[in-house]
Amino acid sequence: MFRIEKIHVAPEWEQQLSVAGLLDVESLTTREFDWFERPNKRLGGWSGVSRLYLNPDAPKDEQVALFLKIQNNHCYRTIGNSFKKRLTFEREMDAFEALKDLGVLPELLLFAKWRTADGDVGSLIITKELRGFVELEDLLKTIRSTQSQSDTSIRKALRAVADATRAMHATGWAHFAYKPKHVFISTESEPEHQIRLIDFERARRPLSAKTFVTEDLSRFLRHSRFLSREQKLQFLLDYFQVESFDPKQQRLVDQLETDKSLRVGKALKAAVA
Structure with missing residues (x-):
């Protein structure tokens, strides 16, 4: 039956x-x-x-x-x-x-x-299907290949991702498998990029607020080898909605440094060399 x-x-x-x-x-x-x-x-x-x-x-x-x-x-x-x-x-x-x-x-x-x-x-x-959306890395590749001054557009896209990530965490939920391939972003950027997140099979409510950083942000940045160190740090500033890290936030950033989440990928190093 x-x-x-x-x-x-x-x-x-x-x-x-x-x-x-x-x-x-x-x-x-x-x-x-x-x-x-x-x-x-x-x-x-x-x-x-x-x-x-x-x-x-x-x-x-x-x-x-x-x-x-x-x-x-x-x-x-x-x-x-x-x-x-x-x-x-x-x-x-x-x-x-x-x-x-x-x-x-x-x-x-x-x-x-x-x-x-x-x-x-x-x-x-x-x-x-997410029409009009692409994976984050694909959008940034397009921006870099079509815009001579790409920094502003990349910053705008990453700020949209940071905002969506913070909003998710504000509900008390963490993704627990958060990688760039799970982040889709609209190709249309006016007035702002729209974000869609996928694959929540491992998602849950962590017991500690620190877990949002040590699980989701650490994993996301570690797999974002297409971002520069400066872009990763700016992403974190946008996530925390600050212009500089307070002592507690800095300790979390230091832990991300230890976890090698702020490391830059070889392909990006070669591209900017």
């Missing part, structure tokens, strides 16, 4: 999802997908991502692209849930609920969780 345990459908998308057959959750669990990200087999199960179209028969410029994330027995355990198994997409949905009013998330169309007669448990998330 196949049993739906949880389901959320965005009302404005319900009819189109139904016509496309995307509300038949059971059939989706047996469907053969063209994988955008091939299934990752870990945590006792698997989880993968497919890109599909809501209306594939429409003219190309009218097609609505979606991302479908689906998993089976892909669970985690924590002290907070008494070490009971819980699907990682359920944790992602907790984050979606907490951050939904910030305007930093992809548009959510559908979430469903199910259980089979064999005891398998699975879930899926469908979001709308």
